[in-house]
Structure formats: structure tokens, C-alpha cells
Amino acid sequence: MRRPRARILVVEDEARLRGLLRLYLERAGYEVREAADGRAALDAFDEDPPDLLVVDLMLPRLQGEALIRAIREDSQVPILIASAKRSDVERIAGLRLGADDYLPKPFNVHELVERVNAILRRAGPVGASVVGGVPGTAAGAGRTVPARLSFAGGRLVYEPATRAFACDGRRGRLTPAEARLMLALVRAAGSPVDREQLLRAAAGRHAETSRNVDVHVGNLRRKLGDDAASPWAIETIPEVGYRWVAPLDRSTPDGTGAAQGAGDGSPLDRSTPDGTGAAQGAGDGSPLDRPTPGGAGAPQVTGDGAPFDRPGSGRSPTDQPAGG
Numbered sequence: 373m374r375r376p377r378a379r380i381l382v383v384e385d386e387a388r389l390r391g392l393l394r395l396y397l398e399r400a401g402y403e404v405r406e407a408a409d410g411r412a413a414l415d416a417f418d419e420d421p422p423d424l425l426v427v428d429l430m431l432p433r434l435q436g437e438a439l440i441r442a443i444r445e446d447s448q449v450p451i452l453i454a455s456a457k458r459s460d461v462e463r464i465a466g467l468r469l470g471a472d473d474y475l476p477k478p479f480n481v482h483e484l485v486e487r488v489n490a491i492l493r494r495a496g497p498v499g500a501s502v503v504g505g506v507p508g509t510a511a512g513a514g515r516t517v518p519a520r521l522s523f524a525g526g527r528l529v530y531e532p533a534t535r536a537f538a539c540d541g542r543r544g545r546l547t548p549a550e551a552r553l554m555l556a557l558v559r560a561a562g563s564p565v566d567r568e569q570l571l572r573a574a575a576g577r578h579a580e581t582s583r584n585v586d587v588h589v590g591n592l593r594r595k596l597g598d599d600a601a602s603p604w605a606i607e608t609i610p611e612v613g614y615r616w617v618a619p620l621d622r623s624t625p626d627g628t629g630a631a632q633g634a635g636d637g638s639p640l641d642r643s644t645p646d647g648t649g650a651a652q653g654a655g656d657g658s659p660l661d662r663p664t665p666g667g668a669g670a671p672q673v674t675g676d677g678a679p680f681d682r683p684g685s686g687r688s689p690t691d692q693p694a695g696g
Contacts, residue, residue: 410434429455523618557616
């Protein structure tokens with residue numbers, strides 16, 4: 373089975389450089405999205421978490437440092453800083469924020485691509501390092517969530533990295549608040565979770581009210597086809613909150629066997645059956661299947677007019693430093 377294509381979010385306010393980075397990262401086999409400011413990047417991250425971010429620090433609306441701090445509240449997704457802040461003090465400060473690497477401008481675009489390759493090799497399979505911390509739950513920040521979860525004998529299959537689900541023939545995607553709330557309930561391993569905990573989980577970085585918890589639960593129930601009067605997934609606990617009652621399957625939907633836990637009792641503390649944490653496609657074109665590239669590594673492109681180095685052709689446009 374071909375490896376899923378890693379998804380990268382490029383956060384850069386200079387349009388020309390942002391487009392250049394997109395071009396070369398896509399040529400290297402990655403799926404790329406763009407954000408021109410920090411606030412747009414945070415919204416894009418909440419909507420569909422990438423596998424890696426390339427982040428400039430000097431951004432409009434929300435500075436890169438604030439963006440990284442916000443992301444590190446509940447995710448260990450790899451981050452590469454590419455910034456004109458180049459002093460030793462500034463680079464050390466960026467790494468201390470939680471960045472995995474720091475590339476000062478101006479830089480060679482080929483070097484940035486190779487650094488992305490190296491970071492993702494260290495990070496492991498695509499989908500293995502996803503949003504793992506839900507505030508107010510026993511799991512704590514930074515917990516790695518399996519790439520795919522199956523409940524009630526395959527009745528519900530859920531992919532945390534993309535928030536895609538398949539349930540009783542329906543396919544869709546949870547909102548960020550719904551996803552955080554659902555994982556908070558699942559992590560409680562069948563114990564009731566009070567509204568205050570769920571409020572903190574659903575809110576993430578945004579303000580919520582206790583009434584919104586009931587709204588999110590109602591929306592989640594509708595998407596899963598759950599009935600409050602006779603629940604198979606979410607049970608209401610009067611005067612307390614809610615409880616997740618759908619059993620987590622010990623074998624995955626493809627019947628490949630039981631996943632092994634790390635021994636702390638958390639129902640999310642399981643890797644996928646192949647031991648990699650990588651999501652396996654269902655092969656039916658569903659939202660749980662990620663598009664895959666033609667190969668595993670960054671391709672070498674020659675003879676098609678692309679601005680890449682070719683043997684004997686001299687310097688390519690990206691031998692000129694990228695910066696600004």
C-alpha cells in the first residue's frame with residue numbers, strides 16, 4: 373500500500389515566497405495549503421490539522437510566536453520556522469517555543485524541502501503525530517491519538533487527524549469543537565464527564581458557554597445517528613454531564629487484529645495493528661481514505677520545464693536565496 377501524502381501548511385505573508393514554497397513542496401510530493409497571516413493559519417489548523425507547518429515569525433494579525441504557542445497548547449505537530457529573524461538569540465527563542473527546526477532567511481528552497489523531509493522522517497508515519505491534548509481530561513496535553521478509531525463493531529470509524537467519520541453508511545467530518553468533545557468523552561473510558569470539563573474541551577482556544585456544550589453534543593448525536601432516549605454512543609447523566617458508551621473495538625475494521633496498548637489503561641493508548649500508527653485507507657474513496665502520491669519520497673523532476681536543477685544545466689532559480 374502506498375504511503376499517504378503528508379500535508380503541509382505554509383504560513384508566509386509574502387505572496388511570491390509563499391507560492392515558491394508551495395511549488396517546490398508539491399513537486400516533492402506533498403499536499404500544500406497556504407495562509408497569509410497568523411489568524412488565518414490558526415483557523416486553517418483548527419479546520420484541518422496538517423502534518424507539518426512552515427511558519428514565518430513576522431506575520432500580520434497574529435505573530436508567528438503567538439501562533440506557535442497556541443498550536444503547542446494541544447498539538448505536537450512538527451513546526452519549521454523560516455524567518456528573517458536570524459540572530460542566535462532569536463533562533464534559540466524560536467526553538468524554545470516548540471519549533472522542531474529553524475531556517476533563517478534568506479535560504480535555499482532546496483534546503484527547506486530537505487529539512488521538511490528530515491523532520492517528517494523523524495516524526496514517523498503520516499497521521500501518527502496528531503492533535504493529542506484535550507484540556508480538562510485525564511489524557512493531558514500532547515497525548516498521541518491513534519490514526520484511526522473504531523467503535524461498536526465498526527459501526528463508527530473515526531480518523532482524528534482529519535476529523536472524518538463513517539457511521540451507519542453516513543460519511544462526514546466533525547467540527548473542531550465536536551472532535552475535541554468526542555475525544556474528551558472517549559478518553560474518560562466510560563466514566564461520566566461533567567459539563568465544565570466538556571466546556572474546556574470543546575472551547576479549545578475560543579470562548580464557549582455551558583449551553584454550547586449541549587448544542588455540540590446535540591450536533592454530534594445527529595451526525596452519528598444517536599438517540600438521546602436510547603443512546604448507543606453518548607448517554608446523558610442527569611445533573612452531571614455525558615458519558616461515552618460505544619465500546620472501542622479491539623480489532624480494526626479490516627479485521628487485522630487487536631492493537632496493543634502502552635499499559636496506562638487509556639482507551640486511546642493503542643497503536644494501529646501494523647504498529648506504525650499510520651492510517652490505512654479503506655479503499656472506497658471515503659473521507660477516511662487519504663490521497664496518495666506516486667511514490668514515497670520527493671521526486672526528481674527533469675525535462676519538463678520545471679525550475680529544478682538538471683544535470684549540466686547550471687544554477688536553478690532556487691539556488692538564489694529565498695527571503696525577505
